[in-house]
Amino acid sequence: MQTGSTRRTITITLSNGLRELLRHGLINDSIEYPLERRASIKDIVESIGIPHTEIGTVRVGNRRIDFGFIPQPGQRIQVSEITPPFDVTRPSKLRPAPLPTVRFIVDVNVGRLAALLRLTGFDTAYSNSLDDGGIAELALGENRVVLTKDRALLKRGKIVFGRLVRAVLPEDQLTETLHFFGLACPYRLFTRCLRCNRILEPVAKEAILHRLEPKTKKYFNSFKTCPDCNRIYWRGSHCDAMAAKMERSGFNED
Numbered sequence: 308m309q310t311g312s313t314r315r316t317i318t319i320t321l322s323n324g325l326r327e328l329l330r331h332g333l334i335n336d337s338i339e340y341p342l343e344r345r346a347s348i349k350d351i352v353e354s355i356g357i358p359h360t361e362i363g364t365v366r367v368g369n370r371r372i373d374f375g376f377i378p379q380p381g382q383r384i385q386v387s388e389i390t391p392p393f394d395v396t397r398p399s400k401l402r403p404a405p406l407p408t409v410r411f412i413v414d415v416n417v418g419r420l421a422a423l424l425r426l427t428g429f430d431t432a433y434s435n436s437l438d439d440g441g442i443a444e445l446a447l448g449e450n451r452v453v454l455t456k457d458r459a460l461l462k463r464g465k466i467v468f469g470r471l472v473r474a475v476l477p478e479d480q481l482t483e484t485l486h487f488f489g490l491a492c493p494y495r496l497f498t499r500c501l502r503c504n505r506i507l508e509p510v511a512k513e514a515i516l517h518r519l520e521p522k523t524k525k526y527f528n529s530f531k532t533c534p535d536c537n538r539i540y541w542r543g544s545h546c547d548a549m550a551a552k553m554e555r556s557g558f559n560e561d
Contacts, residue, residue, distance in 0.1 A: 314341065314380075315341065315342040315343075315380040316339050316340060316341050316342060316380060316381075317339075317340050317342060317351075317378045317379075317380065317381070317382045317383070317384060318337050318338070318339055318340075318382070318383040318384070319337065319338045319340050319351070319352070319355075319384050319386060320336055320337045320383065320384065320385045320386065321336055321337075321338070321357075321386050322336075322385075322386070322387040322388050323336075323388075324361075324388035325357055325361065325362070325386060325387070325388050328356060328357050328361065328471070329355065329356055329357070330356055338355065340355070342378065342379075342380055345377060346377070346378075347374060347375050347376060347377060348365055348372065348374060348375075348376045348377075348378055348384060348386075349374035349375070351378065352365075352386055353462050356458070357386075358458050358461035358462050358469070358471060359374060359401075359461070359462065360453070360461045360466060360467075360468065360469035360470065360471065361388060361389065361461075361470075361471055362386060362387070362388065362389070362401065363387050363388055363389035363390055363393075363399075363401070364385075364386075364387045364400070364401070365384060365385070365386050365387075365400075365401065366384070366385040366387075367382055367383070367384055367385075368383075371400045372384075372400070373400055373401055373403075374401055389487075391486060391487045391488070391489060392486070392487070392488060392489020393487055393488055393489065394488075394489060395409060395452060395468050395488065396408065396409070402467055402468065404467070406450045406451075406452070406468060407450060408430075408450075409429065409430075409452065409488060409490065410429070410430040410431070410432075410449065410450060410451045410452065411424055411429060411430065411431040411432065411451055411452050411453075411454055411484075412431070412432040412433070412442055412445055412446050412449075412451040412452070412453055412454070413431055413432070413433045413454045413455075414442060414453065414454065414455035414456070414457055414460060415435045415437075416455060416456045416457060417454055417455060417456055417472050417477075417480055418433060418435065419477040419480075420454060420472070420477055420480045420481060420484070421433035422501045423477055423478070423480075423481040424481065424484070425499040425500070425501050425504055426496060426497065426499075426501060427481070427485070427494045427495075427496060428494050428495030428496060428498050428499060429490070429499075430499075430504065431499075431504055432445060432449065432451060432504060433504070439457070439459070439460045439463065440463075442455075442460060443460070443463045443465040443466050444465065446465065446466050446467075446468075446469075447465040447466070447467075451468075452468040452469060452470065452488070453466050453468070453469035453470070454469070454470050454472055454480075454484060455469065455470075455471065455472065456471065456472050458471060470484065470487060470488075472484070496550060497540065497542070497546055497550075500533035500535065500536065500538060500540075502533070502536055502538060503533050503535040503536050503538075505533050505534055505535045506534075507531035507532065507533060507540055508531060508532055508533075508534055509529075509530070509531055510530050510531060510532045510539075511530075512524075512528055512529075512530055515530060515532070515539055518539060519539070523541065523543075527541045527542070527543065529541060529542060
């Protein structure tokens, strides 16, 4: 048998936020990991249950390393979570190619979050017909941040930026997302179609008069439409109620 001093292992030290992601918990902050094959630190950390999207820094001693680093026996590696606010438009050691802007794609398991992000004015792709492969392809092709509760999805190599959503309620998920990515007020409420994600366009009342209900015709004069689905929007009592709810949660309009 091999003794502890001769075994081919590395010591992985995890920050508090990453330890919480381990399914079986961790008594202390370190794991002795056997090097049974040549593997990158990204593959090793994901094999213990932590998606690479949740990792902010990886260090050997005082040296920062990237996801492609191949650990050697006896090394102690410190792995830390991302500390918000996470600016995806700035390069880092682990993510040297930043995103040009903040755009999201939302998985079906947090589907109601998509409408809330669109309501807040953020470009948010969503389709309940997309599988994990489709989400990963779209995230890569359109430079989008993946929001999901699916760890396996976030482990896909094509996904660079993502967030394992912790909150349960959609409103709490919105708060979590805005806080984590440092997306501060003011927001552009009611500027996107909640169904299609397209920017709404002003439309003359006369052009849509035949589509309006009698009370809508009487009490409202300012309207917008979606250029894709042709859905009509106006600032009715439902919009005021949503705006008031957002304001109570700390979100303000532009």
